[in-house]
Amino acid sequence: MVIVGIEPTEQNEVQNHYNLFKLVRAPNLAPNQVAFRIPPNVNKLDIRDYLTHIYQIKVVDVRTMNYAAKRPVRKRDGAMRGKYVSKYKKAIVTLCDNFKYPPIPDKQSLDEYEDRAEITRMNFRRLRGWKPRPQRINMRKKERYEKFNDY
Structure with a gap:
């Protein structure tokens, strides 16, 4: 548990x-x-x-x-x-004691949040008949990584 x-x-x-x-x-x-x-x-x-x-x-x-x-x-x-x-x-x-809730995480700081938008976009394309291309997802991740390391 x-x-x-x-x-x-x-x-x-x-x-x-x-x-x-x-x-x-x-x-x-x-x-x-x-x-x-x-x-x-x-x-x-x-x-x-x-x-x-x-x-x-x-x-x-x-x-x-x-x-x-x-x-x-x-x-x-x-x-x-x-x-x-x-x-x-x-x-x-x-x-017995008072409880304090942990802080709410910021969605923008989570790595999964960016991937979730891409997954949602791919699912929408799949519904419309488009075939998803996993290479494109990996390319975009690589571009984001390179852009982040340039700064």
Whole structure:
């Protein structure tokens, strides 16, 4: 299990990589409460045990809510509207100490952000019948790298 946004201590290793605890920003919670989006198969005891042993966080209370899957809706014209969202569980954990959220990362500083724009452009071309050329992506990356090193 890995919590996005919080680093585990060095002495403890995460064994189950298939579970993911996603930290959710919830401005309406108390300063000592944190919200997580977790898989539906994780229970309160697992949450408490995971946070105390991996991150050495003292947990006072754990509350969970189950959310059902959302399916696309078929409209009168026969088209499917919306997107499938799988079921999940939301956990609100009350801590002994106040919690400060990590800073929000700047999208422009991330390397994947530039590649994401290129991938979106390629997917749009694929929908229109264009064949993507991976060589062109590599050429543009090389040009950006050379331009960056010239300065």
